[in-house]
Amino acid sequence: MAFKPISEIGEFGLIDRLAKITAPSANQRPELIEGIGDDCAVWQSDESAVQVVTTDILTEHVHFDLLTTPLHHLGSKAISVNVSDICAMNAMPDYAVISIAVPPKMPVEMVEELYKGMNHAAEVYGLAIVGGDTSSSASGLFISVSMTGTTTPELLALRKGASPSDLICVTGTLGGSTAGLHLLQREKATMIEQMRNNEPYNKEVMAELQEYAEAIRCHLLPEARIDIIDFFSEEGIVPTAMIDISDGLVSDLGHLCRRSNVGAKIDESKLPVLPEARTVAEEFQQDVFDWALTGGEDYQLLFTVPKKDYDLIAAHRDITVIGEITEKEAGMMLTDIFGMTIDMTDMKRGFDHFAE
Amino acid sequence: MAFKPISEIGEFGLIDRLAKITAPSANQRPELIEGIGDDCAVWQSDESAVQVVTTDILTEHVHFDLLTTPLHHLGSKAISVNVSDICAMNAMPDYAVISIAVPPKMPVEMVEELYKGMNHAAEVYGLAIVGGDTSSSASGLFISVSMTGTTTPELLALRKGASPSDLICVTGTLGGSTAGLHLLQREKATMIEQMRNNEPYNKEVMAELQEYAEAIRCHLLPEARIDIIDFFSEEGIVPTAMIDISDGLVSDLGHLCRRSNVGAKIDESKLPVLPEARTVAEEFQQDVFDWALTGGEDYQLLFTVPKKDYDLIAAHRDITVIGEITEKEAGMMLTDIFGMTIDMTDMKRGFDHFAE
Structure with missing residues (x-):
């Protein structure tokens, strides 16, 4: 039997295959409106309410680089990308749970900075961070946020539903x-180059970054x-x-x-x-x-x-x-x-x- | 400023500190019954219904070892440990979303085997796997499952509530x-020893494992x-x-x-x-x-x-x-x-x- 590396079918190919495998479990819930294939899963919780849920995983070296990403910003972004998925259903976010896997040598203060960013964003969006799980990681930081939201059957917006002339x-x-x-990748290359040459950090680079703050x-x-x-x-x-x-x-x-x-x-x-x-x-x-x-x-x-x-x-x-x-x-x-x-x-x- | 490694305060120490940071966001939701500190977060969704949500992260080399863990079993366990948290609230599981970070060289068939185990368990428990996110991982497999469930205000069981003489x-x-x-760790040591010595796999070990199947x-x-x-x-x-x-x-x-x-x-x-x-x-x-x-x-x-x-x-x-x-x-x-x-x-x- 020849094994196929994931790179051969790509991320969307993989998701298609996994969705087929989990379809039987999804099919046992008649109140499910959308499963895999939209920004959120959607189900009707009662006559007038629709629940949505989404999850996103951010992995170091793939989604972010700690050399150029302040942890407070990263925490905020981890919340925002999930709120964005909830908004895409025309729903409002309610609750978030957070799983992280952290290299054991990472200082507590760094993890706290990450959570301060998360809490700040949660306060801005009016949602509550209510739970999570923590594990050590052999290599790199992993952040998985899952978020629930609510809307009504009348307001719900899906990926499907667009008609010609819309x-x-x-x-x-x-x-x-x-x-x-x-800009950040160039900045990182410059930093590494300067570190290699034992040069002091070049403030001109910083000034240039400020110019492109937006x-x-x-x-x-x-x-x-x-x-x-x-x-x-x-x-x-x-x-x-x-x-x-x-x-x-x-x-x-x-x-x-x-x-x-x-x-x-x-x-x-x-x-x-x-x-x-x-x-x-x-x-x-x-x-x-x-x-x-x-x-x-x-x-x-x-x-x-x-x-x-x-x-x-x-x-x-x-x-x-x-x-x-x-x-x-x-x-x-x-x-x-x-x-x-x-x-x-x-x-x-x-x-x-x-x-x- | 001296930085404190996480190992100095331990997992529960870390959770306590993170819960303090996220408390302001949690406090903005008056319908929240329990946040961090129970098996699930709990909120009242309407007069007669209580929603619960939990999340667990399983990381390779920390929670499981792929040398001794069949992927189908691992998928099933990833679902069961979350269902267990839902049951601990005297609630029933409804929906699960799954985030995974996978080394890009892992064959598609292995990831499928993991999801077959998840779907099988989900079918047994009567819950639906309805979404997720996939990412590559620089090192090791990470599985984060988040799960929702429901109960009623009358049936809800928390960690708090026990009284003397109960x-x-x-x-x-x-x-x-x-x-x-x-047993599995001994089995692994034996396997590694035999591989080092270029010996064929010893069937006696397998027979002994069968004896302890339970x-x-x-x-x-x-x-x-x-x-x-x-x-x-x-x-x-x-x-x-x-x-x-x-x-x-x-x-x-x-x-x-x-x-x-x-x-x-x-x-x-x-x-x-x-x-x-x-x-x-x-x-x-x-x-x-x-x-x-x-x-x-x-x-x-x-x-x-x-x-x-x-x-x-x-x-x-x-x-x-x-x-x-x-x-x-x-x-x-x-x-x-x-x-x-x-x-x-x-x-x-x-x-x-x-x-x-």
């Missing part, structure tokens, strides 16, 4: 997280768009479909289209690129639109609404309409800034943890 | 898991006592306090007594030691009562009931009354098999992940 909307700006990551903040301290869920509630808007942008716009729009069984056309010139990201991309001689389309980790919301909601949506200064849902047969098309039509399925997809 | 009861048998672990099953395939929760429900029994035995009887009884602000006296001769564990302990020249008292990982339920429930409890062939709750001032006392009184606070406590 408007495709995105919150905030894109590309900032990738810009920030590039991009670095996007990467280290993303904020879940709970404000948008409040806005939807105030205006009586219920997205026909929604997902958060963690893998990258093209990849996440792909998930939404597949689950909704539709196509999409988006307009590159309308993408809300973070202005600072343009400057950073120029410096790195990279295409900022590539960062905005495939960079990932922006933790903005990508959602669809019927055309009739256009005025309500357009009135919000931090929501941009970037395109329109089409029939499935039309595929996923991008009109680039030169007016050319590009098939998005040919574009580089989101980050794959198991890619070689 | 009976102390334990389900099933004790010491089996530690006996199994000793102890090994206790370690590799513990079963959460969901049957006892059904029994309580049928008989109208609500334990005044309950905890599952994961750290070891003395340690877990200590948690229950501290939270209930009471003392306890137990009778060593009444401990339901697994008969096979006695034989194994003799072979290893160890004290089987020590394994039963401090071994841990038996995943039995330890609970207290008022004396009036004695007849109901005594009628169940798999529940043993081992002692009685006392005033706090009387401490935690054990009458050993020779009739001597021993202070349990002086005994070796449960496993500490961060002990040096």
